[in-house]
């Protein structure tokens with residue numbers, strides 16, 4: 149009987165927790181169980197009467213009922229808790245608040261909730277381009293790509309060719325985000341992302357050049373906040389490339405901490421066009437500014453002060469943005485940095501006591517002091533599109549090149565790609581290519597729906613660019629010396645050099661991973677935390693207490709549900725978790741739900757336990773960001789599989805991606821628990837989330853090897869994995885040479901097998917001083933036609949494996965030129 153009652157109580161309390169039931173229902177349940185447990189039927193001998201346990205439940209139930217009366221609860225319980233947590237909860241500064249307000253939450257909040265509403269994933273629009281966008285991608289973008297010679301850009305000119313610059317300007321590449329009514333192309337985020345992707349697959353420098361004006365910069369700021377006159381004056385010119393923009397936020401002393409800038413504007417009166425007008429005297433020292441050396445319109449961020457209260461808003465106005473023409477008196481612009489030896493334009497922008505009239509402020513005086521919010525709003529969308537586009541395209545491009553090379557290049561008589569040691573990194577490249585294209589698409593679609601997914605943007609930026617670094621390393625390892633010898637024929641080196649650029653810009657990755665994604669993201673995406681923080685910071689104590697009471701109550705129910713649901717999903721390995729459909733991926737959706745539940749509990753406890761210290765406990769918050777990253781990548785991968793019609797050819801790959809991500813996630817959970825500052829909490833989280841332990845296994849070697857064999861031949865699988873990259877079949881093109889050889893070698897496969905057999909038997913011999921194919925014909929191994937096919941494949945292979953060499957003075961010439969330029973700079 150006692151055992152039955154204990155089980156009954158647990159079931160009832162579990163149901164209440166799972167339903168996030170209100171306090172009075174808990175009270176009623178406790179009293180009911182207390183009474184039932186106290187029943188005693190002397191005739192039948194059943195029951196014991198009211199014992200200690202029954203009384204306990206009765207008392208707890210009554211207390212709960214009393215506390216469910218709001219006025220009593222607030223007076224007795226919430227007031228002391230409210231006072232205590234005010235000092236524990238993280239403080240939100242004004243800049244943080246503006247950053248928080250600038251973004252929206254969507255699928256990320258579902259993952260934080262532990263009980264995802266699948267419609268937030270399944271109803272995001274699929275990849276859609278208008279006919280005009282598709283035509284631009286197929287025509288103008290391909291033409292631009294065919295004009296790109298990356299070696300010429302990065303080695304000879306340290307700039308794009310004049311023809312390419314002109315083409316970009318004439319065709320509107322620099323004004324893709326500007327609305328049609330202002331002369332721009334008015335393209336969607338998806339289209340911009342795909343156009344930048346294709347160009348970057350040809351040259352990262354060219355990709356960045358197109359990306360920047362379409363990301364955070366004057367165009368977007370003017371579109372959103374510009375006055376009518378500013379829009380009229382600049383947007384048309386920007387859209388047509390008559391003005392080239394840059395945006396200067398980063399200062400010498402303010403990199404990641406952009407809000408801590410020392411660049412100052414002081415409201416004052418000054419002379420402008422022969423009249424005395426109200427304006428701003430600016431002193432600034434900006435650096436790393438992309439496009440600055442050739443920009444004609446400079447966006448500037450600075451802190452505005454008004455010591456004489458000329459605007460009537462006190463001394464501290466706050467971060468403010470202005471637009472200044474490049475030839476404005478006092479603007480020092482034109483010098484170049486040389487970032488990672490990449491050729492895109494980048495340089496410093498300086499000014500001292502430079503006077504600008506008030507109408508240079510973006511949005512005019514009414515937007516003075518709103519700069520941080522304006523930047524954050526633009527950055528959260530820009531970051532979601534631009535760097536993920538560069539990252540995913542680089543991952544796809546390196547796979548396309550490496551798969552062809554690994555098939556064409558032979559050592560020990562076989563293609564290097566079929567050797568298991570090579571197949572291992574190639575398999576990882578395949579999985580990254582599918583996953584990050586999935587995430588790129590999904591995120592761009594979210595932006596097109598009007599979301600400003602700040603947490604996802606940060607997460608995707610760092611994961612995509614880190615995955616790009618991994619894929620590039622793998623590509624280099626597989627290519628061996630062919631990748632390392634730079635020259636006009638090296639199709640990897642430019643992108644390799646550019647890796648640190650993508651990792652540093654738009655929020656350096658360490659910061660993005662360890663601070664922004666989780667430590668700041670949890671405030672946005674947690675269902676109750678921000679409400680509690682806001683309530684704790686409310687200056688009106690009574691209103692704050694009311695808000696806190698509501699948020700805290702919700703949070704307590706959320707915690708109880710997390711405890712029960714995590715444990716049950718852990719026990720059943722997600723077997724009863726939800727899924728949006730019963731298709732072939734239903735079990736992975738269930739797993740995604742199960743692990744998001746474990747994440748919700750761990751995220752919640754981590755935040756509650758660490759409070760404001762979370763921003764310093766970056767190893768924990770970085771790992772939590774990684775777990776969120778795995779959950780997001782799994783979501784995006786499943787979504788792509790559905791969107792592409794559940795292709796049976798991709799099923800095993802998606803299964804492998806899911807298995808790998810879960811195994812990595814379990815490892816990372818383990819690291820969070822092992823390093824959690826409080827061992828009791830760590831133990832409880834481990835038991836609740838993984839009651840049966842962590843046993844997930846990644847995809848097997850055998851399965852991985854099968855994907856590799858599939859990309860070692862031309863076909864739809866390889867094309868799908870590398871979709872959106874620029875592909876040439878021209879043997880004289882830097883990457884076309886690979887595709888050409890790949891096809892010819894594949895076509896010659898059967899004949900080649902016979903040829904190799906004969907060579908092994910010693911019938912023919914491959915030597916530089918003999919024509920082995922003529923020998924093979926003479927020996928009756930091949931006929932003339934077969935020898936022709938083999939010769940074509942062999943010549944194509946020769947072109948692929950060849951590397952560049954130079955006359956000694958060819959290499960010293962450019963460096964002499966650089967030394968001269970540096971000398972001249974030093975004299976100035």
Ligand SMILES: Cc1cc2nc3c(=O)[nH]c(=O)nc-3n(C[C@H](O)[C@H](O)[C@H](O)COP(=O)(O)OP(=O)(O)OC[C@H]3O[C@@H](n4cnc5c(N)ncnc54)[C@H](O)[C@@H]3O)c2cc1C
Nearest residue numbers: 395396397398403404436437438487652653654656658659
């Ligand atoms: C090629 C290039 C182009 C750029 N283009 C522009 C542009 O057009 N306009 C513009 O305004 N800016 C631009 N930037 C600036 C870029 O956004 C900054 O470089 C970036 O914000 C990092 O600043 P920093 O390089 O000074 O690094 P620092 O801020 O000095 O950071 C050093 C290291 O410390 C880490 N770190 C800093 N704070 C924290 C923290 N709280 N927690 C954990 N880690 C932290 C960083 O992640 C980094 O690893 C560009 C930069 C480059 C390299």
